[in-house]
Amino acid sequence: MKKYIAIRLFNIVATLFIIATATFFLMKQLPGSPFDEEKLAALPDDVRKQIYAQYGLDKPLFQQYVTYMENLVKGDLGESFYYKNQAIIDILNIRIGPSMLLGFQAILLGTVIGLSLGIIAAFRHNTFWDYTTMFIAVLGVSIPNFVFAALLQYFVGVKWGVLPIAYWESYKSTIMPSLALAFGVIAVVARFTRNEMLEVLNQDYIETAQAKGISTLSIIYKHAIRNALIPVITILGPVIVSLITGSLVIEEIFSIPGIGSLFVDSIKMNDYTMIMAVTLLFSALFVFMILIIDLLYGVIDPRIRVAGRKELSHDK
Amino acid sequence: MTNKKVNINADDFSPACIDWSQQETTSSNNPVGFRAGWMRLCKNKGAMVSLVILIVLAIFALVGPYMTHYTYYQTDYKHSFQAPSGDHWLGTDKFGRDQWTRIWQGTRISLYIAILAAALDLVIGVMFGAISGVFGGKVDMIMQRFIDILVGIPHLIVVILLILLMKPGIVTISVAMVITGWVNMARLVRSQIFKIKSQEFIMASRSLGAGSFRLIFKHFIPNSISIILVNLMFTIPSAIFTEAFLSFIGLGLQEPLASLGVLINDGYHSMRSHPYLLLFPAIVIVLLMVCFNLLADGLRDAVDPKMKK
Numbered sequence: 219m220k221k222y223i224a225i226r227l228f229n230i231v232a233t234l235f236i237i238a239t240a241t242f243f244l245m246k247q248l249p250g251s252p253f254d255e256e257k258l259a260a261l262p263d264d265v266r267k268q269i270y271a272q273y274g275l276d277k278p279l280f281q282q283y284v285t286y287m288e289n290l291v292k293g294d295l296g297e298s299f300y301y302k303n304q305a306i307i308d309i310l311n312i313r314i315g316p317s318m319l320l321g322f323q324a325i326l327l328g329t330v331i332g333l334s335l336g337i338i339a340a341f342r343h344n345t346f347w348d349y350t351t352m353f354i355a356v357l358g359v360s361i362p363n364f365v366f367a368a369l370l371q372y373f374v375g376v377k378w379g380v381l382p383i384a385y386w387e388s389y390k391s392t393i394m395p396s397l398a399l400a401f402g403v404i405a406v407v408a409r410f411t412r413n414e415m416l417e418v419l420n421q422d423y424i425e426t427a428q429a430k431g432i433s434t435l436s437i438i439y440k441h442a443i444r445n446a447l448i449p450v451i452t453i454l455g456p457v458i459v460s461l462i463t464g465s466l467v468i469e470e471i472f473s474i475p476g477i478g479s480l481f482v483d484s485i486k487m488n489d490y491t492m493i494m495a496v497t498l499l500f501s502a503l504f505v506f507m508i509l510i511i512d513l514l515y516g517v518i519d520p521r522i523r524v525a526g527r528k529e530l531s532h533d534k
Numbered sequence: 535m536t537n538k539k540v541n542i543n544a545d546d547f548s549p550a551c552i553d554w555s556q557q558e559t560t561s562s563n564n565p566v567g568f569r570a571g572w573m574r575l576c577k578n579k580g581a582m583v584s585l586v587i588l589i590v591l592a593i594f595a596l597v598g599p600y601m602t603h604y605t606y607y608q609t610d611y612k613h614s615f616q617a618p619s620g621d622h623w624l625g626t627d628k629f630g631r632d633q634w635t636r637i638w639q640g641t642r643i644s645l646y647i648a649i650l651a652a653a654l655d656l657v658i659g660v661m662f663g664a665i666s667g668v669f670g671g672k673v674d675m676i677m678q679r680f681i682d683i684l685v686g687i688p689h690l691i692v693v694i695l696l697i698l699l700m701k702p703g704i705v706t707i708s709v710a711m712v713i714t715g716w717v718n719m720a721r722l723v724r725s726q727i728f729k730i731k732s733q734e735f736i737m738a739s740r741s742l743g744a745g746s747f748r749l750i751f752k753h754f755i756p757n758s759i760s761i762i763l764v765n766l767m768f769t770i771p772s773a774i775f776t777e778a779f780l781s782f783i784g785l786g787l788q789e790p791l792a793s794l795g796v797l798i799n800d801g802y803h804s805m806r807s808h809p810y811l812l813l814f815p816a817i818v819i820v821l822l823m824v825c826f827n828l829l830a831d832g833l834r835d836a837v838d839p840k841m842k843k
Contacts, residue, residue: 233683237691244695356831360823362775364782365816368802376806463690467783471802482783485698497691 226512230505237501238290238494242283245490273299286494300489310477310495316386317469317476321461323396328403328457333450335404336411337443340419351408358405363460364467367398371471384473395472402460410453414446421445451514458507462500571760574836581832584825591822595645598638606631606639607790618810625810627800636792637815643793644774644822647708651773652766654712659719660762664750666720667727674724681717689714693776697785707777707786715773719765726758760837767830771823778819794819 258266270276274285289296295306339351374394375383382391418424419442427437465478473479477496484492575581599606609629616626618633625633666677696710730736736753744752755762774794780786781795782802789796794815801812 229682236683241695244699247699356824356827357820360771360827361820362778362782362823364779364802365798365819368798368805368812369816372805372809372812459689463779466690467779470783482785485694485785497695500691 223513226509230509233505234498234501238287238498239283241494241497242286243279245493246279246282290498295495296491298489298492300484300487300492306491306495309480309492310499313475313477313480315476316392316474317465317478319392320395320399320468320474320476321465323392324399324403324461324464325457327396327400329407331400332404332407333411333447335408337415337438337446339408339412340415340446341438343416348412351412355405355409355412358401359409361401363398363402363464364471366401367395367468367471370394370398384471386474391472395468395474398468398472399461399464402464403457406453406457406460407450410450411446414449415442418442418446451511454511455508458504462504571833571837575832578832578836580828581836584828584832587821588825588829591641591818591825592645595638595641599635599642602632602635604632604635606636606792608632617808625808627804627811631790631792633797633811633814636797637794637818639792640794640797640815641818641822643704643787643791644777644819647704647777648770648773648826650704650708651711651715652769654708655716655719655769656762656766658712659716660723660755662716663720663723664727664754667724667731668746668750668754681720684714684717690776690779693780694785697780702786702788704787707780708773711773711776715769719762719769722761722765723754723758726761727754730754730757764830764834764837767826767833771826771830774819774822774826794822 258269261269267276274282277285286296295310298304298306298309301309335351335354339348342348371383371394374380381394382388385391424437424441427441432440462478465476466482467478468474469476469479470482477499480492481496481500483489484496609631610626611629613626618625627633627636662677666674692714693707693710696713697706700706700710730753736749739749739753777786777793778795778798781793782799784799786795787793797815798812798819801808801815805812
């Protein structure tokens with residue numbers, strides 16, 4: 219087990235290193251520079267050189283890369299090009315709050331609603347409730363998050379005026395973006411829970427419990443839900459991905475000062491250091507979540523040998 | 535949990551047709567399984583309705599732009615922001631461009647990108663998986679470590695970075711999606727090949743002198759075709775989504791090209807005063823996504839009822 223974690227951690231470091239390297243060199247190929255080209259061209263040569271030197275852009279590419287990586291290992295992400303003289307880490311610290319709040323609310327909403335819908339659908343299999351849930355699930359998977367967010371904003375915000383349309387002002391302004399983010403999560407969770415529940419309900423031990431005369435509620439709580447919930451962690455990975463992807467557009471649509479909108483803006487502004495930092499942040503979040511999920515399997519269900527996942531059983 | 539009572543009617547059965555001339559021919563294809571799957575798919579109402587809707591949408595995408603005498607890039611500043619009327623069936627946008635033409639042009643682009651992404655996924659993913667699975671050993675190990683690292687990288691970030699590097703365009707988007715998108719296909723094909731590999735017919739073919747590539751094309755791929763098809767069907771909606779997503783945040787296709795993402799972004803900016811500019815492209819993309827997803831679901835259930843998840 220310890221060996222397994224060590225290998226995984228090594229893989230994570232390798233992955234992040236590759237991402238950092240690839241991003242660094244790709245980014246340098248981007249058209250344009252972080253400066254205002256016209257103003258820069260108007261400056262005398264030595265002044266321009268001085269500006270480049272200040273940001274270390276006059277050195278050979280490889281040396282820039284080595285410097286960046288050295289700083290990165292020390293935990294120094296550098297300064298933003300766009301937000302003058304602000305350390306990346308400070309900007310991230312300010313921006314991460316709204317994103318985390320939205321993500322947390324979306325996961326909470328998504329799992330609570332998704333689980334309830336899934337459980338009801340399984341117990342009322344092939345009835346109105348089941349069909350409605352499956353309908354919602356298909357819609358949730360199919361409707362692009364930005365379309366849903368735009369429609370939500372149009373109907374709830376503009377037409378009915380129930381909730382604030384955008385901006386980050388009061389708690390009320392978190393509701394719509396959270397809902398928009400949660401929609402996909404609800405769909406995935408509901409669909410998965412329903413199928414797992416249906417499978418569990420077909421097991422012999424449920425029949426045994428019924429034969430013993432245990433009440434339906436007790437069967438649901440003590441036998442069905444507990445066994446059906448274990449596999450639900452497998453979908454945490456896709457959920458995290460959908461939250462990261464979703465945050466990019468939804469923060470843009472609702473004008474939320476979070477990490478997602480920061481990423482999109484930094485790409486448009488050629489803010490090199492910021493692109494690097496946010497890319498690494500997202501990637502790190504992603505790989506660590508995958509690791510945690512893989513480890514959780516073993517903890518929750520000892521029958522699953524952690525190292526045996528990832529289809530190794532075929533070749534060894 | 536419940537047992538249904540089944541009425542068996544003798545008229546429902548007819549003698550199986552045995553064609554003796556087929557007894558001696560050999561074939562690596564498995565039409566029985568395939569036809570059975572198709573018949574199961576035909577019974578799935580949702581999938582069939584989706585198929586019909588998709589065909590209708592595809593026809594409109596093909597002929598829609600020619601149904602009016604406008605082009606998707608033709609501007610007309612005197613008639614900007616017109617509501618749907620007899621002349622402009624779905625109204626006009628901020629530059630007076632005909633929305634009907636633009637929507638079907640956008641659908642065309644979405645379908646085109648989806649097919650391109652799926653085709654590239656098919657070629658790269660299937661070949662990578664097949665080579666990894668057939669050769670095994672060291673080749674397999676190296677190829678799998680490569681995949682392990684690729685899996686650890688969030689797709690969208692790679693796609694965005696590649697889009698930045700290359701000129702935004704249809705081909706760029708497809709290529710960028712494929713660079714990360716084939717991994718799943720490769721894994722599926724590989725594990726399927728491991729399942730088939732030890733079966734007798736492979737050994738027979740090998741002992742008759744078949745080379746690795748003959749095995750791949752004559753036995754492994756035909757025997758994995760259903761899994762490949764199902765996975766391919768799920769690639770299509772995700773490709774459509776990715777393109778629209780990128781175009782929406784302004785990193786995908788650019789004006790005056792009319793992809794659904796561009797149209798939705800345009801419509802979004804003027805949704806307060808002209809909601810129809812947002813609604814129609816939104817309806818089209820939702821229809822496309824729902825139908826492709828339902829069809830893919832149906833296909834998966836039809837091909838392998840055990841895979842039902």
